[in-house]
């Protein structure tokens with residue numbers, strides 16, 4: 001059953017990726033920064049989970065904006081709101097846009113805000129079009145752990161939790177409006193949630209049982225015994241958030257940025 | 263907190279499955295023995311007799327007593343809403359709610375019903391939520407079936423096997439934070455014969471809150487996990503707000519009436535010593551279960567537990583309902599009131615000149 005599900009996802013992934021044309025030469029238009037190699041400690045610890053070594057990689061300085069995503073759908077009509085396949089993006093896909101390729105004039109400030117309400121498949125297709133890819137959970141967490149350059153808050157964890165505790169703002173602020181970290185990356189926390197390549201471990205998992213149960217347990221109370229650091233409330237919530245996702249979900253506070261191997 | 267109950271619940275779930283398949287081998291086994299009694303009242307093969315949509319109410323209101331006496335399919339839909347509300351007159355807090363208020367909507371079903379439960383998470387929610395109903399025999403009380411991302415919904419069905427007053431709560435990690443933000447409510451499972459008729463029913467639920475600022479410090483106050491871990495509550499409240507149920511918001515009743523209170527305790531940390539100042543509970547369904555105690559002054563309500571108390575009102579005046587861990591009542595907000603109207607009753611109480 002679990003294998004069957006993964007097989008279906010894989011097919012969907014391949015089909016969806018075929019929908020976008022890779023466009024060489026565009027990468028570089030947007031600044032990227034190098035995240036030095038490191039080790040990611042999985043949040044939820046089982047006998048099977050070991051610290052994950054992460055090779056150095058490049059990551060977008062800031063999340064993909066509405067303006068950037070408009071360019072993408074203009075050149076890749078299959079990803080327009082009116083045409084997209086529901087298997088790849090649910091009914092909330094780009095819900096905040098006025099038309100297939102525009103925001104309402106009143107929403108002009110959103111052009112420089114992160115694009116949200118995009119599915120994992122759409123993010124994948126965009127990354128491919130850019131000649132990039134989505135970061136893995138391990139990569140994203142390593143980058144997200146980067147020390148803020150200008151500490152304006154008690155600790156990074158406090159800052160993140162403070163963001164989780166606030167309701168979503170009525171108007172999403174632009175990219176580069178929060179803080180920059182040691183790698184030169186902006187808004188790793190405090191603006192939106194971000195897609196990762198292996199958000200739900202439905203591809204590339206080394207665990208043949210399927211990780212779903214483990215993940216569910218990790219953010220249900222029953223699994224708390226296996227959590228690495230019980231006071232890492234922020235890590236807990238990211239873990240839970242990712243575990244609740246499906247590839248076609250489009251959510252008001254979920255966007256993405258792209259990565260590249262070195 | 264959930265480990266032992268999960269274990270026994272999983273066992274009961276297995277038993278229920280076994281029974282439904284008419285495999286009765288369990289009855290001779292030690293483990294199944296005492297639990298078997300719980301399910302004998304429910305014939306899992308009996309056909310359901312129609313579909314109803316559950317009436318859901320915000321505290322202090324309680325849905326009307328059920329009028330049907332055969333098992334039905336009951337549709338329940340709850341939406342999780344994260345919103346800033348007043349925790350006191352000049353203090354705001356970002357509550358996470360089942361249905362827009364704290365405590366969450368009161369659900370009323372009958373033993374034997376099949377509940378079709380849909381949990382929605384509002385599109386503008388920040389985080390993931392789920393629900394663990396203590397009335398459920400099944401994995402995580404429903405939590406594992408309902409991890410819902412913002413803007414999504416999840417559905418599961420469960421058979422109500424045992425009567426009682428049960429707490430439900432969010433069990434998304436970190437569970438303490440979700441509960442501390444107000445994610446709890448009550449589901450009443452009426453016994454097959456219903457509850458004895460009373461004149462009035464009310465819904466109260468206690469919870470403890472932890473804020474960066476002190477009690478009633480002004481402005482929007484964020485959750486303080488340090489204080490929560492140390493169990494140093496700034497607020498201990500009935501129905502999610504200081505003075506939620508006092509003064510002009512007091513519960514109303516008359517002399518001569520019989521009043522039933524469905525009282526829950528969401529926690530996350532504190533156990534309640536529930537007491538009515540100037541009344542004696544005629545009946546207490548201890549811990550919300552089937553055992554009834556009589557003539558009780560103060561009843562203990564565990565975090566994640568409940569109690570049903572009944573009292574007949576003999577004299578007029580204001581009855582204060584408190585957590586008798588008394589600093590909570592006087593310094594942290596744990597006080598609710600019943601305004602009892604009617605004629606003086608000097609045979610019961612008389613003030614000397």
Ligand SMILES: [Cu+2]
Pocket residue numbers: 358390391392432433434440445
């Ligand atoms: Cu929750």
